[in-house]
Amino acid sequence: MEKTVLIVEDEYPIAMDLKFMLERRGWRVIGPVATVAEASSLLEVELPSVALLDVNLGSDLVTRWLKS
Template identity: 65%
Template sequence: MQKTVLIVENEFLIAMDLMRMLQALGWQVIGPAASVKAALQLLDHESPAVALLDVNLGTEVVTLVAEVLKARNVPFAVASAYDEPEKVGGAVLAGVPNAGKPTSERQLMAVMAQLTAV
């Protein structure tokens, strides 16, 4: 499996921190995308192995991106402070792994292992 991950996060410093941690773990990062539109444009050109999504992207939620990923069978997780992200982003987020926000490298490693488990 090619280790590519799409990051969808609207807060610049958090996105850069996630990117740094994932690259240190050997992942090739696609993005980060700060909006639903930007994420969908990236998905038009690339197909990541997995994705890491912020639920709340300022004035919008990540639901449409999650639905596209699910339709394409791309495993995804959220990096969210919400205990139940599905209450904000809809049923498509129910039961997905959550790296938390803020996240640690250890939490991120655990979530990435979940996403790539066969």
């Protein structure tokens, strides 16, 4: 089974550091994306093995998204 990870992070340098670090360790990265809407769109296409979520995405809280 392929290891896939969705990265949802609105700070570009952090998102790219996570992406490169995970790819070097054999993960296939989905994203990164910076908004809940972008993450939702990706999840309609593919479900990752795991997800790394920034709690604060601009003015949106990812926890509010998880409850819906």
